[in-house]
Amino acid sequence: MSTEPISSSERLITSLFAGAIAGAIAKTTIAPLDRTKINFQTQNAQFSFREASYFLAKTYRQNGFTSLWRGNSATMARIIPYAAIQYSSHEQFKHLLRVETNAQKKAKPHRSFVAGSLAGVVSTMATYPLDLARARMAVSHHDKYHNLLEVFIKTIREEGAFSLYRGLVPTVLGVIPYAGSSFFTYETLxxxxxxxxxxxEPHPTLRFCFGAVAGLIGQSASYPLDIVRRRMQTHRGYTEIGILGTMKKVVLEEGFIHGLYKGLSLNWVKGPIAVGISFTSFDIISNFLRTVVYQPFVSSSSHPQR
Structure with missing residues (x-):
């Protein structure tokens, strides 16, 4: 097996593939919980695990088991490019900011946070309309939107093209602490x-635990802005009053904790699972591609038999 270090382009390619697969695995695993969270985030209704269980049971009885994954096709259409861009750009930012060596990480730990935040911002900006479409499919009845394309067509026709970016600002503001603290925590551990x-190398179980801790911290750091973006994505009238206006409206109508942190306890369940699976899958898949598949292929191509 070749032990030669891979080039920057090879690292980019492998991180794109590994990130795409890792994101798809993680999001599919927690899709029913994700749909439940979005439902409560976008409604003026009290959240509890009992009510969340009732929502899942009611959805299953009325529309069948597969309805628990409604909107997951939109999630996959978004998360595959999102995760690919996020992980690959994180690798590039780590290299540019020189956070790859242990000595530099110890001396400049904030660089890991900055690299993660920049990766989150780049991937969010690149795939935001898909996130809005996924949210709308998750909270709507199946008769309103039959597929992802229909979400885009109806949204543009009824609200204009710029409505596809409704809630972009709070999303970007939220992803800075979320992605930054998630990547920083995982890399530090x-x-x-x-x-x-x-x-x-850490055992996969240990990697999952590191990722779970990273997800727990990241979700908690950015959750109120997640509430704001979901309201702006799925309800008319919130975009016009802006981020602070949306926060004020939610707090006045539903209270500070019950409004801005509605569903956070569910996120403490699904978030660590999703982030743990995602980070672990990315490490395993990228290491496999770089050491078992990619390097031997490159090595044999570079040194043909005579």
Whole structure:
């Protein structure tokens, strides 16, 4: 097996593939919980695990088991390019900001946070209309939108093309602490493991735990802005009053905790699972591509038999 370091372009290609697969696996796993969260985020209704369970049961009884994954096709259309761009751009930002060596990480830990935040912003800007379409499919009846394309057509026809970017500002503001703290926490925990165990790679179970902690911190850091973006994405009237106006309206009508942190407890369940699966899958798949598949192929191509 080749141990030669891969080039920047090879790292980009492998991180694109690994990120796409990791994102798809993670989001499909927690899709029913994601739909439940969005439903409560966009409604003036009290959240509890009992009510969340009732929503899942009611959805199953009325529309069948597969309805729990309604909107997942839109999620896949978004998350595959989103995760591919996020992970690959994170790799590039880590290189540009020089956070790849242990010594630099210890001396400049904020660079890991900045690299994660920039990766989140780039991927969010590139795929935002797909996120809005996914949210609308998740909270609407199946008769309103039959597929992803219909969401775009009806939204543009009824509200204009710019409505596809409704809620973009709070989303970008929210992804900065979310992506930054998630990547920073995961990378820091891996570095601490390296400092203690040397060259030993973390076990997949341990990687999942690191990712779960990262997801828990990231979700908690940005959740109120997640509430704001969902309201602006799925309800008319919120875009006009802006981020602060939306927050004020939610707090006045539903209370500070019950309004801006509605569904956070559910996110503490699904978020760590999703982020843990995503980070673990990315590490395993990218390492496989770089050491088992890609390098031997490159090595044999570079050194043909005579």
């Amino acid at each position: 891996k570095r601490l493991h390296y400092d203690y165990y040397g060259l030993n």
